[in-house]
Every structure is written in structure tokens, then in C-alpha cells.
Amino acid sequence: MTWSAAARGAHQPDNTAFTQQRLPAWQPLLSASIALPLFFCAGLAFIGLGLGLFYSSNGIKELEYDYTGTAGTGGCSACALADRGRAPPPPCSCAWHFSLAELFPGPVYLYYELTNFYQNNRRYSVSRDDAQLSGLPSALRHPANECAPYQRRASGLPIAPCGAIANSLFNDSFSLWHRRRAGGPYVEVPLDRTGIAWWTDCHVKFRNPPLVNGSLALAFHGTAPPPNWPRPVYALSPDPNNTGFVNQDFVVWMRTAALPTFRKLYARIRQGNYSAGLPRGSYVVNITYNYPVRAFGGRKLVVLSNISWMGGKNPFLGIAYLAVGSLCILVGFVMLVVYIRYQDQNDEDEDEE
Amino acid sequence: MQREPAAAEEPGCPGGRRRRRRRRRRPGDGRTRVVRSNLLPPPGVEDPAAGAAKGARRRRRGGAQRLADNRLKTTKYTLLSFLPKNLFEQFHRLANVYFVFIALLNFVPAVNAFQPGLALAPVLFILAVTAFKDLWEDYSRHRSDHEINHLGCLVFSREEKQYVNRFWKEIRVGDFVRLRCNEIIPADILLLSSSDPDGLCHIETANLDGETNLKRRQVVRGFSELVSEFNPLMFTSVIECEKPNNDLTRFRGCIIHDNGKKAGLYKENLLLRGCTIRNTEAVVGIVIYAGHETKALLNNSGPRYKRSQLERQMNCDVLWCVLLLICMSLFSAVGHGLWVQRYQEKKSLFDVPESDGSSLSPVTAAVYSFLTMIIILQVLIPISLYVSIEIVKVCQVYFINQDIELYDEETDSQLQCRALNITEDLGQIQYIFSDKTGTLTENKMVFRRCTVSGIEYSHDANAQRLARYQEADSEEEEAVSKGGSLPQRGSIGSHQSVRIMHRSQSTKSHRRTGSRAEAKWASMLSKHTAFSSPMEKDITPDPKLFEKVSECDRCLAIARHQEHPLAHLSPELSDVFDFFIALTICNTVVVTSPDQPRQKVRVRFEVKSPVKTIEDFLRRFSPSRLTSGCSSIGSLATNKATHKSGSNFLSTLSNDRTLLKLEEKLSQPTKAIASNGYSSGAASWAPEHTAQEQELEKEKEQEWELRYEAESPDEAALVYAARAYNCALVDRLHDQVSVELPHLGRLTFELLHILGFDSIRKRMSVVIRHPLTDEINVYTKGADSVVMDLLLPCSSDDARGRHQKKIRSKTQNYLNLYAVEGLRTLCIAKRVLSKEEYACWLQSHLEAESSLDNREELLFQSAIRLETNLHLLGATGIEDRLQDGVPETIAKLRQAGLQIWVLTGDKQETAINIAYACKLLDHDEEVITLNAESQEACAALLDQCLHYVKSKSPCSTPQKTEGNVSVGFSPLCPPSTSTTSGPSPSLVIDGRSLAYALDKNLEDKFLFLAKQCRSVLCCRSTPLQKSMVVKLVRSKLKAMTLAIGDGANDVSMIQVADVGVGISGQEGMQAVMASDFAVPRFRYLERLLIVHGHWCYSRLANMVLYFFYKNTMFVGLLFWFQFYCGFSASAMIDQWYLIFFNLLFSSLPQLVTGVLDKDVPADVLLTAPQLYKSGQNMEEYRPRTFWLNMADAAFQSLVCFFIPYLAYYDSDTDVFTWGTPITAIALFTFLLHLGIETKTWTWLNWIACGFSILLFFTVALIYNASCATCYPPSNPYWTMQTLLGDPVFYLTCLIAPVAALLPRLFFKAVQGNLFPTQLQLGRQLAKRSPKKLIAPKETFAQGHLLGEPRTESSEQRSIKTSGPLSQDCTSQASWHVQQPACSPEASGEPNVVDMNMPLREDILLEELSGQAPGSVPREAILEGCSGASKMKPTSTSRTAPLSSIFNLPNFSSLNWISSFSLVSGLGSILQFSRNSLQMDKQDSEFLPSPPQPDQDLCGLSGQTTDYF
8 A cells, every 4th residue: 555655645845956956067068169279278288298208208218139039130049949849948048249339327227028928818817826925834835726737746746836927937047247448358237136026016915935944945845846947936046035935036027917028127227337327338148048939939138228207118108199189189170170161151041041 | 266265164064065066166166255254153063162262263274374364465575585585586687697697607717707706796786786675665565564454443352242452464354343434444344234324334435546535335235224233243144255356346246144045245335445434433344355355455556667668779789789798709719719729839838738737729718718708898788787777767766756846736746756667768758648538627527507498508607707717826926926906905805804714714615716726725625525626616607597496496485385396387497497406416426524424313214225126116105105205305404404494504505605796796886797696686585694704604514514525526516516506415315315495495305226327328317206296207417429319209290399309409509519619518307207117117127136147237228228218408518627738738749749649538529629729739720530430431531531631741741750860950940840831630530430440451541641640639439449549559650659647547548658647636546556657737747758758868868878888998998908818818907897897986977977967958948849859769879879889989998908008018017007007097088978978067976976086096095905915816916006106107097088088079079069969959058048048938938839828918917907007906806707708819719719709798798788777888898898809919919920820810610600600699789799899800910920830940949050
């Protein structure tokens, strides 16, 4: 009998702005008088911003060298040939020589770049165990199922760090040498291998398991390194603060790249004489060539770059701003023309009427 | 089947045997139920004491197990069953199953994309919200159930041998219940005893059907004769009745007494649950149906769920989305398969073998990828779409309900939305099917005029009185605002104050100053009495007829003790007398006072009820009874009502009117002519009213007692009319009717039979014994078409026969005239039966009554036998006035492109005239009338009409369709209307032809013809035909239909239409209960459709489109990414964002916009109703817009994907640090897009957008800081925090949305300025010149649409303003009265006016010449008239040409002729003067060429184009 209540109990509705849908409202209309200034102003602003971005991006210096070693390109082709087919490939080293005519302003970053490497591939990118990497002892012994088939060795030992990402850790290494003048000795440029990963990664997300008897090696006792690794995880670096799960190369690698072409920071150059940048002179980058990419058509590059306030070199944003800005202005002009013509026509029509 | 019959039986051995027997004759079994008293010991148990306990136990068991007890349980769930049952119900929705399926997919490791628990979250959220809503609803139902279940009532207890208080829920079938006055009936109860000496009981069924009149119920035959009080313990009979059903109007069964005698049970014996006992001290009955088997509950079907057209279209598009989703997934799967194949062989480092180390086959990889893609792209099928739409609709319903302009003060009711999910259908209606009576008209029947024995009584004063009600409406406001004029009314001020005081004391209503406000007030007070607004009650009698009635009365009073009193009257007077007796008693009106039970002390005949047996008949009609019958008439003074003398009684009846006369006399004696001189007559028989207060006192009492409760408004109108002639119905009992006459006093008619009204016979009759002549008379009242055929064939030989024939033909003429005027006609006839005839008929009738099988059929036959050879007394014309604003509403709806069909059961003439009155038909358009006698004739006619229509306007068809389809770059002027190609005809078809036309072979032709016509009128159509027409249009034309009606006969039509609208009017709630929307009056339809319908449609359409856009765009981002991740179905957008983006971050702004956005303000919509066409043509949401929208979404996703892609190309960014800006960009793009689409920005929109952004960032920041390892596989720890420090993030967030929206913005700007749609024009109009709008609006609305009301009001104003000048208020008032007679245009109904005007003048002048001592000479009146008509051109010079289109040029020749024929009785000079007067008018005002309404429309649009 609900309806009887509804039929009877009706009363006068509230006469408020809300219930009567009379709320004060701004009613924007895209009329020509609003749209034209809007387009022009936006266009100009974007162009201005675009110019700024473009120049600041152009100010960034970048040197890159493809050391994959396709046939006939420099010293790494021999290593590349050796790479074919065998895993792990035999150790091989090659070098990249370049010279700077003027100061390469700092801070200078050394990146390595891989192409055609699908780190974002689903099955690859989920193949990790964050709990293990955060140093949880139980997870250390019992890696997550996601890590399969790099979860346990055939012997049954749990793999630490487990998963495909860890297994495929980039293992080329670089060293930079500087010669001030021709014929002089090459001085090794100190590469700062720390501070290349996010602070939160090395201090929160990635933690070593609690030490056993003060030894990291003992903490990892009972685990096996990933199949591709020549040495266990606690021996990644001699520096005790930079080894194990918190090894920064490892941490950087574990942050899976967004796109198949990606860079990863290898080192920062900021110490000693090189804090202001790389002074002029000739340089050589010695590369330990381990990582096999030619099989799947990938390439490896080493990149030296400095950064500006907006990050690394990328002219795109500036161009995009410029393009959108000009488009706005163009649209504005088109509208203006059409509007004027229509207005005339309209006036004529009215005259006819 | 099985449990029913055995239900009330005690499960003893005999019962078992019986059950077996019953099983054998099962078919007959299933239709009946057997009820026995619960107080009886079960059969077979001898010892009552032992039986008591046993019986109680058994009863409990029996009651609980077999029969529904009286517990009301409308809840769907119990505490335990809630979860499974609710889930089960929710999974009936396919979408829910789909989403759960997707969520469950996440539990399969190979394909999972999200954390399984997380993936379930949105589904669970949606399910939980719905479940919570259901729970809440169920809980409130439970509470109201509980309340109802715990109402108390008196039930006879076997143990205590008396009535004890029990809860409703404890009542069981077979219990005896005692109810007192004003109690609500707890179950369906068979009435066994009543405190009323006649065994009657009155109930009010307002709860059930909304009818507020009292209905009479009767104690079961056999029990009413009991001398002592009814003792339930002695009740041993068995009741056999129908199984529970929902037919409120039917109940049949029989009661079998111990001695084997049977008695029938009928509807009149049953008290229905939910009704209220009135006027009866106490009743006792046995419960027949309880709880959910009661008719009330079986009738309660709850709210309805329909699927709107938009939703259907949306579902279709959802399917497209599914297809798109599958395509994307397939594409991706194939791509992944190829990718795997390519890289697997090469032992790439990023390739992950199967967990057992074997390499994954590309096919398996593709399959996995396909499933994962479906999970990731599930957003494409928006999970929140359905929920959002429901929320938006609920809000829309709320706003419609809340609209104060849809609130009717008079009835204190607002619009109700009963269907919650078809609001947007209101914006797409193409065809309106309307009922006439009660929908277009008020269904307030007002007695207008009558004809008795061939003489017409035109009741001019009555017509003026009615006109005054109309005026009063507009007067009211002015009077309030114009305080300065009040002192000038000082002369009657004192009276008024007295009257007002008096009114506040009683429910007495008001006569003369009866403005609407007062009517409102009165109707609120006298809520219990239906059909008794002052307008209906206070009939001003026609003086001539009044004179005749009083003469009859006087003659009869003198001759009453003679042998044949009626013989002393002339045939005419005797007809008059019989006519009024028939009006008074030939009905089922109950005289009551609503709040007190009747205190009846009355003279009782020996036999109480109508004649039941032949012995009874013989006894009652033996000569000795005659005298006692006569003497009884004289001795009726014991009644409370009659403690006054007859004359006193009468004076009180009329004193209100005489009071008015007094007022007028006091103020200006010469104006007495206005009151038609009958005041003198009144004074002659009511001379002693000197002390007014005393009279008021009496009047009050009188009013209190005389309240008529009628089943139909017509009946009430006739009874009130008779009362105005001092022939007042004062008492109606079961077997007698008392009529009070001034001289004769109270006449008590012995009521022998009532043959009720039915729609097949179309008449009702009463059989009475006349107290004066002691003859047996049959009074019949019915539709003229049937009654005229039943008349006694009169021979043309003798003078008497010829005279009769003449009378008949005259009456028929007047009947036609009434019909032309749009009045409802009824014929009154009489038959005198000799005792032999009666005895003969009685025998067969009694047989019919007692027969059990086809009783109805037999009774019908019996009635037909009685109702023959009638003697025609006269006919009545009852006016059913148009509701306020109906013509305007129809005009607006027309402009809005709606086709309006009227489907009525009324007769053709009446329907056509109402159609003219409400501007559905125009005088300058052709009317095609289809009246076919046979199928073939109908086919031929249809062909002919089609041919005719085609030949007339060969181009109208394509033009019309074109007009419908084209979006129209042209300004506000409708692209092509029928007016440019000449008016299209209208079609009128009667019921019989309709039946032929609806035949399979002809329906196409009929539809085609109807489509060409501007309006279609179907007369004499049955409810079934109504629904068939609606169905036909709906299915064949694929049009959106709306049916509006107020009565039970409209229910089927309302249910069939896409949108059913019920008018909560006078005829009860049945239409409302079947409807989707209930409006108080027809005129609210305009705002409901044109404003709310448009808004709802546009809001919802835009929201749905936005939803599709949003989801496609979002999914697009993910899809493009697949090209860069080897189609491996990975996502750069974090799982949380993916899952909650739709649900949380981007849902609120669109909801706010969907609820509040107004594309065009209400006043513009109302001013330019053609904007409604956008909804009809589905301009906002059609396949093209959908695909354009999708294309735009694809483009935007491309931009929003590739700008961040290029911005972060070749950098050291990781997946989620890159994906988060994309998410943010998507959010900003969505909000900006919504911003472009939002037309009105209120603070709520701003807050919603701000909230969305804030929520996204807050959630992101918290989520990214909360746990470093908890959310595999994405685990975006500290990502957002890092991004906020990255300028590139801000830069991309700025550029990408702008670039994405640039095309849309450009398109909008260009299109809005260069090729604006009508809606945009309307918006611009409202925006640019809110002040200018008002001016065009007024001319627009009043000049074009409301041309006539405008003239009317200005006319009134001119009179009004002249008011203060005249010193005398009464004269002013009387001028008001006369005004319509002089300026017919004011009534707004041209052709009625054509007829009326001469008649009114006729009477007026006759009066003047007849008895005009000291009255204004004839010339003065004429001068006044012509003066007024001269004055008019000056006062209304601006609008006069407009009114002319609607008025005079349309004078059809037919009307001229008829008006001439009517006038023929007048003096030739008068005729001449009037004609010349009209000619003058025609010359002066109406000759200027009528401007086309559409020209002005174009003019307006021209104005609008000026603004750009």
C-alpha cells in the first residue's frame, strides 16, 4: 500500500534554486568573439613556451656511440662476432674513442641505451618478486610464482634475485679515460656509480636480507644466483653498501623501461676535475662487451649527456608546443576569414530579406 | 490447485474424503475456495471443549500452511536470504555477469592482469551499491509492513466468547471481525451484520482507487433479516467463493446454510481491504481473503520498469563496443603470436619461457594475450555506465518531482514519476494519444441546460454563472494587487465579511464570489465529497422552468389526497414533474454527512428490501397496504432533518441565493434583471428571511446534511440541478428514496429495483412505486442514442401521438444542438407499469437474480425487457469544461512537432466540438470524417480519402518527412510546416469504422492517411481499440508514443504506450496506477515534455555519448601501447588507475553535468517549442554522432598517447613513471572535453571537476607512498612524488589535452557560429539577450499561440480599469455577468459562441420585455453590447488581427445556418440588428488579412540571427 502514501502525502516542493534547477550558472558560448581571442592567445602562449623549450633542449649536449658491433663499425665488431650463439659469451672488450674540442659542461651522465629490448613485455615485466627484493627472508627462500621459470634452480635452490628481469641483468661495463693532450697518458675519469637509482628504490623498495653473522654472503646462503649470472648477488660489487639487492646497477635495471628503446643511467661524472664537466681533450670509453643483443636485433649504445632543468635532450616538446601554437593561430585565422565572409553573406541575406 | 479447496477445512477424516472427491473434479475445483467459520469445532469432533484446543492448533497449522494469513509481507528478502537472493537477482543483469567473469579471469595466473582481489573491487563495489540500495528499500518496506501488521482490530475469540483486540497479522480466513466507523478494513471481509437497520454499510475506497465517494455495501441476504444481534458462534454456513483474484469490481460466490439453502454472494457483500468504514457504527463480517490474497494487494503491482529508447540504442552501441573490444583483443593476440614467434627463436633475453622451462608456443601465447587483453580493455564496456545512468535518472526524477511549476495547488499534488527509468523518453515523444473526458476536460460535470417535453430551457443565468467562474480566476490576482479598488466595493463589504466568517465555521462553500482560491479551499475542506465543487453544486435555475416546477408542486400539494393527483396536471407539467423526480431518484447518489454515522429513525415498511419474491410482491401490493403506504408519507417528521417545516426547509435551501438577491437589491434595485427575476419568486415563498445570521445558521445545518456522494460526476450534476429546482434528494435508503419539495413536503418513493448502469445498455433505470399515484414507474436515464430507440412507438393518427412525435423530434434537435455545443447529453424517460406487467416482469427478473450460472446475462435480458416502450420526458445537457490551459498546451505541443490524437469513448459531435474548443481542430482546415458501415465501405472510404489527400497536397508527404529529418541549419523557423502547403486535413473516425480500419488489411492505409492528417479523433472507441491504435502507431510507425488518460478505460492504452501518463483526477487512481507519470492536470504535460523531457533526453544522451567517448579514449591509450610492448597485453597505466579511473576519478563531473546541465533554459524551451524536435529526431544521440564521437576518441587517444611517447622517447623513464602522466593527461582531457560539452557551469560543476583532480592526485600520492611491495606487479612506489618534481610532467599535461581537444574545439566554434543548430540558437538567444528574449517571448507566446487569451485578458482589463470609475460595485459585477453575452470572443470558443449569443440575447430580451418594471430598456442593453464591441477594437487593437484568424473568417456556413435556425424564434428586428452587428464586427476587425503564425516565427528567428 505504498502507493496510497505517495498519492496522498504530496506536498508543495521546496522552492529553492537547487530543486528548481535555477542555480546560478556560467554559460560559456563558443561564439566568435570568445573563440578568436582564445585561439590567438593560446597560440601565442604556446609558441612562446615552445621556443623556450626548444632552445633549452638544444642547449643540451649529447654524445652517443653504437657499440653493438655490426660489421665494419669500429672496435666492437669482433666482440659482436664472438657474441653469436654462445651464452654466456666469452669476455671481450672494445673501446670508443672520441675527442671534445671544448668543455662538455657538467654534470655529465653516462647512459647505456638498448633498442628493441622489450622490457615492458608483460611476461617479462611481471617476472620478479618485490617481496624478495625488499629483503624479506621468507621470500628469499620462497620466491613468488611469478618468477617462474627463474624461481628455483633445477637443484631446488631458490634463485635470488628471482625472475626474468634479474636474470637478464645488463652486464656490460664501461670505463672512461681522458687524455688532455695528444700523446699524454689516459687518466681514468672517476665514474660515480652511486646515486644513479631513485633514492626510494635503494632505501625502501630494495633491501638486503638481514645479515647473518655480519655477512651478506651468509644471508644469501641457500640461494642460487640467476642462471645467467656468473656470480652471486652479494658479489655484485665490492662496495659493501652497493652490493646485494641494493646494488644500484641492479636497481636501475629492475626499474623496467617503458618503451623498447630505452636508456639507463650507468654513472655520473661529478668528481674531482670533472665536476664542472668533461674538459676538452680526447677520451676513450673502454667497454667490456658481455651482453648479447644481436640475436634479437637489438643494439647497444653508450651515451654521454648533460641535462637541463627539463631533463635530458628532447627537442620534441619544444616542437610540439610550437606546432600546437601555430595550429591555434592558424585555426584562429581560418575562423576569422570564415567568420568575416559569413558575416558579409549574412548581411546580404538580411538585406535581401 | 490442490491446497486451495482443502484450505479452510479442518484436516479431519471427512475432510480427507472430501478432498479425494475434489481431486476428481479438479477443473471446477480450481476456481473456488471454501471458507468456514474458524469458531466451529472441526467436523467429526463432538466435544467442543476438546475441539477447542485441537481446533486452535489445527487452525494455526492450517492457517499457516495453506492459506495466506493476513500478514503483509512486501519484503523480498530475509536476513539470511538477502545475500544469495540479491546476488542472484543482480546477476540477471548480463553486464554484471560479464564483469564478474572478467574479474574472475584475473584468478587464472596465465592471463591475469591485475591483482585478483583488486580486479574484483569495482564489481564488488557496484554490486554492493546496488545491494545496499535494495537492502534499504527492503528495510523501509519491512518497516511499513510491520506498522500495518501491528494495527489492531476486533476479532471474535472462541475461547473468550467475545471480540478481542488482535493484530492485523493474526487475522485468518474464517475469523469474525468487528469493525467500527472510520476503521480501516484489514482483509477482504464478507459483510454479515451491520448496525444499520437496513443491513447497509458504507465504505470509502479512496485507498484503493482514489474515489472519494462512499460506496454502499450490503449484508449477505438472509443475515439482514436476523432479529437478534449476529452471533458468530451460531454461524454454521459454508461459503464458497472464487479463488483470490485482482478484479476489484467482481466477487461471486454463494453461502450454503445448514439447511442446504444457498444464497448468492456479490460484490456488494464484500468489504475490501484498505477501504474505510464510513457512516456505519459497526459491522461484523467473516474474513474471506486475507493478506496477499486480498484484492487490494493483488492489485498492487509496484513500480514499473520499462526500457527507454535511448537505453535500447545505448545497448546496441554497447554491443558495438564489445565488438570493438574483441577486434582489438584479436588484433593484439595475433600480433603477440607473431612477436613471440619472432623473438623466441632468437633466444632474446626478454623472452620468458614457460614455468617448466619449455618455450611457449606462439598460439598459446596469442590465446593468453587475447584473454589478458580482454581484461585490460574491459574498461571499454563501462562498468559504471549502468550505475551512473541509474543515478542520473534518479536525480532527474527527483528534479521533475520537485518542480514547483508542476505542482497543482488546488489538489495539493505534484507530478509523480512512477517509472524511474524512462525519463528521457519524455524528450522523444512523437505521438500523443489523449483521452478526452477528464484529460482535456475537467470531468467536472456542470448542469448547463435541459429540455423537457420538447421545450428548451437554456439556463442563461447558469451559463453566466459558469462564465463567472472563469473570470474569477483571472480576477482573483488582480483584485489582490489592486488594493485601491477595494473600498469601492464597500457597499457589500459587510456582507462579505459575514460570509467569510461563516465560511470559516463550516464546510459551506460559496456561491457568487467563488473564485478558484475559494474553490481550492473548499475542496480541501470537503475532501471526502467528490464532485461537489461550488461550480457543480450551485446551479442557477432557469426562471421559466422554475416557475413550472413550483406550479406542479403547488398543484400537487393541493391535489395530493385526491384519487389521481397527477391527472390534474397538464401533460407538460406532469412531464416536468416526472423529469425532476427522475433526475432526483434515478441514480445511486447517497446523501450523507461524512463524519457521523447516520442516525436513522425512519418509518419502516414491513418488508425492508426490494421485492424479492412473488409472495412478497403480492403482500406489498395488496390494497390494504396502499393506505398505510400513503399515511407513512405523512408521518416522516421524526427525521432530524425535517424538524423544520417544509417551507422553512426550502427557504434555507434557497436562502443563499436570496441572500445574493438581497445584496443586489440593496445596492442597486434596478439590476434585479440580472438575477432573472426569480428572486421575486423566491421571495414569495421565502418571505421571512429578515435576520441573516439566523439564516446562515440554518444554511449551515442544511449544508451539513445535504451532501451527495455520487458514483459518477454526471449523476451528481443532475441531482444538484434538481435541487436547484427545489426538488431535493434528502434521503436514500436501501428501499426508499425521499424527495423534498417545497409544497408537497417530503415524498418517499418506494424503491423496488435499481437496474444499474452498464456500458452496453448505456442507461440505468429505477423501478419505484410512486407515492402519489401508487403506480409503478420506471425511470430511465441514458444515452440519447439508445433511449430514443426505446421509446414507445407513437401512432401518428391521434393528436396525442402527433404531439409526442413532435416533442421527440424537437428533443432530438436540441440534443443535436447540445452535442454541437460539446455538452454531454442524457435522455430521461419514464414508463408506467401496470401491476400485471410488473408481476410478469418481476417473475422473470427474480429468476434471473437467483440463477447462479449466467446471472449477469439473464439480468441484462431482464433489464432490456423492462426498458422498452418508454415515454420521453426530456433531455439534459451537461457541460464538461475544458481544463485550464488545454488549448495553449495543445498548441505548444503541436509546435513542438507532436502529433496529437484524441481517443475518446464519447460521441462524434461532442468530441469534435471539444476538439474545436481546445484548438485541436481549426475552422479553416478540412475535416475528413470516416464513418463506415462495413469493411468494404471502410476500405473504399479510406482509398477515397487517401486519393483526396494526395491530390490536394502532392508534395506534402515528402516535405513533411524531410522536415522531420533535416537537422536544419535554418534559424528557429521550422524548416517546413504544413501551413505553407495549406492546412492538412484532420481525420475523425468513429468506433465502428475504427474497428474496420484496424483490420490487418486496412491498417496500413489507415495509418498512412492518419499520418497525413494534422490531428486524428477517434470517437466511440473502446478501451481495447484505444490500445490497439497506440500499438499500431508504435509498431508500424516506429514512433515514440505517449498516452494520457485519467480513467479506467485508458488503462490499457497507458500500458501499451511507451510513456503512460495518468491524470490524477476525478475518476480514481486506476489510470495513475497504471501510468509511468502522474500529472495533476493536462496542462502540465507541456512543461513535462518540452522542458523536462528535453532536458532529460539531452542530458542523458550527452552523458551516454561522453561515457562511450571516455572509455574508448582510455582504452585507445592502452591499445596504442601494445604496439610498443610486443602486443603482450601489458599496461603502462597502473592497475589501480585502470580500475578506479572510471569509478572514482572521472565519474563525478559527468554525473553532475548529466544531472544539472541545461542545454537551453526552460523559458526558451517554452517559448520555442520546436526545439523539442531535436529530441524527436534523436539529434543528440544517433549512430552518426556515436561514431563521430568514437572517431574523436580515437584521435584524442592517439594524441594523448604519442605526445608523452615522444616526450619520453629515448629516456630512462620506466613503465609506470611514463604511464602516470598519461593517466593524468587522460583525466585532464576528459575534464576539458566535458567542459566543452557542458553548457551551464554551476558551482557544483566546478567543485566536481576540482574534486576529481584532487582525488586523483591524492589517491595517487597516497597509493604511491603507502607500500613498497604490496601491489605487484606494478608497484609504482614514489612514482607520483617523483613526477611532481619533473617539469616534463607538467609540460606534457599542458600540451596533450589542448592538442587533443583542438579539433573538437575548432569544430564546435565554427559550427556554433556558422551553422548553429536550433538548440544552439536557442542557447545563444537566451545568452545574448536575456532582456530581449522576454519581449519576443511575450509577443511570441501571446501573440501567436495564445492569441485569444490575450484578447480576452485585455478585454477584461479594459473592463477592470473601468471598474473604479463606476461608483457602484454591484453594477460592475453584473456587467461582468453580461459581458460574455455581448462579446462572445471572450469565451474563447468561437463556434459555441456563435450559437450562444443569439440565445442568450434572446432570453435576456424576452425577460426584459416580459417583466421589466423599472429595468433598463432594451436599447440600453443593446447599446451596452455594441458599446462593448466597439470598445474592443480600441482596447485590443494590437492583438485584434490575431484573434481574427481564430475567429470569424472561420465561420462555417453550417454554423451560420444553425444559428439562424435558432434565432428564428426572435423578432425580426432583433435578428437584423444582431446580424448587422456581427457584420460590423466582421468588417471592422476581421477583414484584415490574417497573418500567418509562422511568419512571425520566422520573424523571431530573424531577430535571433541579428544577434550574431
